[in-house]
Ligand SMILES: Nc1ncnc2c1ncn2[C@@H]1O[C@H](COP(=O)(O)OP(=O)(O)O)[C@@H](O)[C@H]1O
């Protein structure tokens with residue numbers, strides 16, 4: 646699933662201008678606890694979150710997360726967007742709730758890194 | 764770059780606007796040396812958790828790194844309240860973080876366990892009322908982990 650696909654599925658708006666929309670996102674992780682993201686996310690994945698502070702972008706940077714989707718129309722401030730832009734981490738915002746965001750992406754085949762045996 | 768290299772970043776308590784910039788800079792330095800991405804990720808995550816702890820709990824501190832062909836060593840030394848019971852602080856989920864820290868996405872009590880998980884060696888020394896030193900080492904040798 647590409648960033649373009651994700652943007653379309655979520656009816657999301659891109660907050661950053663740079664970044665390759667054709668890059669493939671293999672996995673996603675959803676959390677509002679950054680230590681959980683640092684512990685359980687995997688590289689090159691998508692982060693879905695309702696938090697919008699600068700530490701979210703820092704977390705994505707150190708954990709090698711490819712892009713971030715903010716749910717429920719929550720938007721980070723301009724400094725945080727600028728930092729993401731500088732670090733080449735595309736940001737998106739969707740009006741959908743956390744539940745619906747994850748649900749729609751799951752429905753279209755996106756998974757977390759954990760086992761999907763159930 | 765293959766020789767030894769070291770440096771220091773200064774950290775200010777409650778400076779949330781810059782929180783994480785030391786770890787971000789360290790990540791850039793490791794990338795320049797051509798260290799494998801998975802090792803850089805482990806070092807950056809450990810450094811970031813330790814840096815956030817200094818910002819959240821201490822008054823001020825510093826992050827000192829030394830990189831040799833064999834290992835990355837990072838020492839975070841702070842002036843702060845110290846940790847009364849390190850064994851307890853190491854437990855997953857244990858946290859004394861106030862609510863406003865939780866609202867920022869930290870304070871889930873996973874920071875020190877995350878450092879331990881990502882480092883090959885972790886040493887914590889703390890004196891209540893004075894401060895804390897967190898030191899971790901990540902091996903760069905193939906047999907290191
Ligand atoms: N540098 C520090 N100075 C003082 N106390 C600390 C420091 N680092 C950690 N602690 C204590 O250890 C606890 C656990 O730390 P950590 O595992 O990082 O979880 P969290 O930061 O989410 O609470 C903290 O809640 C705090 O009480």
Ligand SMILES: [Mg+2]
Pocket residue numbers: 812815816869870873874875
């Ligand atoms: Mg912590």
